[in-house]
Amino acid sequence: MEIGFRDIEPEDAHLIARWKNDPYIKKMALDPADEITVEKEMKDIERAMDEGLYLMVQLDGEDIGYVRVNWVYGKGKIAWLRFALGERRGEGYGVEMIQKISEYLFEMGCVRIEAEVYSENIPSQKVLEKNGFVKEGTKRKAYFDGDKYADVYVYGKVG
Numbered sequence: 785m786e787i788g789f790r791d792i793e794p795e796d797a798h799l800i801a802r803w804k805n806d807p808y809i810k811k812m813a814l815d816p817a818d819e820i821t822v823e824k825e826m827k828d829i830e831r832a833m834d835e836g837l838y839l840m841v842q843l844d845g846e847d848i849g850y851v852r853v854n855w856v857y858g859k860g861k862i863a864w865l866r867f868a869l870g871e872r873r874g875e876g877y878g879v880e881m882i883q884k885i886s887e888y889l890f891e892m893g894c895v896r897i898e899a900e901v902y903s904e905n906i907p908s909q910k911v912l913e914k915n916g917f918v919k920e921g922t923k924r925k926a927y928f929d930g931d932k933y934a935d936v937y938v939y940g941k942v943g
């Protein structure tokens with residue numbers, strides 16, 4: 785079984801919206817207060833095409849998740865990474881997904897990849913650490929999880 789990527793197209797908005805409406809993904813990776821609709825996701829996909837990379841993660845051709853890259857500083861140099869797996873979570877594919885996207889970004893000339901992770905999101909922290917990302921700092925009480933303000937960890941990897 786091999787992880788690959790393809791560009792996300794506007795027609796993928798239904799699938800992306802379904803994943804982003806999953807209460808687990810909402811809690812771990814998004815703003816729980818955000819309303820996710822297919823229309824909004826379609827606009828977001830169109831915008832993302834100009835801003836960076838928005839890739840469908842595939843497992844032997846099956847769509848299983850997404851990876852989003854925004855350029856923080858200098859196009860193609862410092863990447864801000866966001867990602868999620870849909871129904872195929874818990875099977876260990878996250879490590880390979882982050883390994884492959886990191887390799888790709890460094891090969892294309894990126895000097896740094898960063899990610900921000902909610903403090904309660906242990907699977908994401910593990911996946912990043914297994915890929916050599918370093919926990920560089922803590923933004924204290926930096927997001928509202930629906931009940932309380934909680935910390936956000938900043939992870940980084942340099943090429």
Ligand SMILES: CC(C)(COP(=O)(O)OP(=O)(O)OC[C@H]1O[C@@H](n2cnc3c(N)ncnc32)[C@H](O)[C@@H]1OP(=O)(O)O)[C@@H](O)C(=O)NCCC(=O)NCCS
Nearest residue numbers: 812813867868869873874875876877878901906907908910
């Ligand atoms: C982050 C994510 C992509 C990882 O996916 P995955 O590869 O399927 O992750 P797994 O469930 O295999 O878990 C990864 C590791 O965390 C461990 N883990 C999972 N839940 C855990 C918990 N509650 N406590 C401790 N460890 C936990 C797993 O045992 C696994 O460890 P191992 O590799 O040593 O076996 C996936 O959880 C996801 O899509 N989450 C929702 C979106 C999200 O959080 N995105 C990241 C935002 S920064």
